[in-house]
Amino acid sequence: MSVAQFIQDAWNKQAKWLIVFRPLSLLYRSISLLNHKLYQAGVKSSYTAPIPVMVIGNITVGGSGKTPLLIHLVAYLESIGVRVGVISRGYGGKGPFPAYVDINSEPNDVGDEPCLIVQSTGVPMVVGANRQKNIELLLAKHNLDLIISDDGLQHYALNRQLEWIVLDNNRGLGNEKILPEGYLREPKSRLNTATVIEHAAQPKSDLNMHLEVSIPYLLNMDKDVFFDPMLDYYAVVGIGYPQRFYKTLQSLGVNQFQCHEFPDHHDYEIQDLQFEDANPIITTEKDAVKLLPLLKKYPDFKREIWVVPVEAVLSQPCYTLLNNQLKKLGIQIH
Incomplete structure (x- = not known):
């Protein structure tokens, strides 16, 4: 078992010995908070795209159902006449970046999730660490109404108009501690600042999804x-x-x-x-x-x-909310 797998297992079990990481968690949180404050104060510059950006992410490390949700949303948006493109970090890909992803792209070059997204939807997609360059390359090739950022919730160098956070109730928030004591990237209070989609078979929220297996x-x-x-x-x-x-x-x-x-x-x-x-x-x-x-x-x-194969299934209030959010951004739906 690798060190990463060992720690992941400890997170899932909420092992008490994880408290030894608390000083590192406090340091991680302090650096993250300072970084966010610097962007808010304008000390660090943020990029605003010429069209609206929607970030789909999570506040936890590990899977939450985000990719199936994104794939489903791309199909839905295209069905209502919204021209959508996707950007991503391209984690696991070797580049060079920014890289345009097409049906023939290799996971070793652009990452596994981007390949899955494009193979499933055919959506225009660009990957790379520099989100601004990703967007510029995407818009140079396509006339779009909306850009979805796959993850990047904590990437404050990119301004965004919409944020959807996927919260997997099967996992929950663990011990509710910040990395590395727990698996939270940000404190749970972050959920109060965005649209939260509950991923659960028996949800408590009206805004929910589950994965349907084929x-x-x-x-x-x-x-x-x-x-x-x-x-x-x-x-x-x-x-x-x-x-x-x-x-x-x-x-x-x-x-x-x-x-x-x-x-x-x-x-x-x-x-x-x-x-x-x-x-x-x-x-x-x-x-x-x-x-x-x-x-x-x-x-x-x-x-x-x-x-x-799995497919995200969303509750009707998710579509109603999304349509209203798009209208407020001036995006026409058909």
């Missing part, structure tokens, strides 16, 4: 095979919160699986997929984006790899 599909073999939940699987995942994926498997009736966890945005090697028997692998769509180039490199790899 039947897994075979990633690497062109044959007519039906998914069998009764088999023994290797659950291979490199995501921020793998426990959600395990619950998803159980909801599909898959109860016999061995967990093989890797760090978020893991750069897979073929050895990661090698096991002593011939049992199939099951994984997420995000991981599949990174596994597919690997399979092309090793065409003789014959083990079945099943991918579990």
Whole structure:
């Protein structure tokens, strides 16, 4: 188990020994607060794009369901006539940046989540650490009404008109401590400053979403095979919160699986997929984006790899609120 995985496990269990990190948490919070104050005072300059920007992010480290939400929102916005583009940090990508993402982009170059977003939606997208350059490249290629920033909630160098924070109630806020004592990037009071979308199967808020699971599909073999939940699987995942994926498997009736966890945005090697028997692998769509180039490199790899697709389902008040927010920004919907 890597150090990152060890700490992630401690966060999830709210281990009491994490208190040893409190001095670092106080330092992290102080630096973050000072940085924010410097932007508010104009000491550090912020960039304002020529069109509205919507940030979709979270205040926790690890998965929250943000990417499925973004993919769904892109499809919805396009369905009501809003021309939308997406920017992202491109975490895990090697660049060079800013990089335009298209259907043929490689995860090693632009990151796994951007590849998944573009492959799922075809949305115009640019990635790189400099959000201003990302937006300028995006607008040089496309006439848009709205830009969605994938994450970047704490990136105050970019001004934004809308903020949606995804709060996963399966995980909650843990011990409610700031990094590294807990997994919060910002204190929970940050939730009071933005639109909060509750990710839960049994939500308490009117603004909520859940992930709807579809039947897994075979990633690497062109044959007519039906998914069998009764088999023994290797659950291979490199995501921020793998426990959600395990619950998803159980909801599909898959109860016999061995967990093989890797760090978020893991750069897979073929050895990661090698096991002593011939049992199939099951994984997420995000991981599949990174596994597919690997399979092309090793065409003789014959083990079945099943991918579990999920889709964000939003409550009706989410759409009503979004439409009102867009109208206030002067964005016409049809």
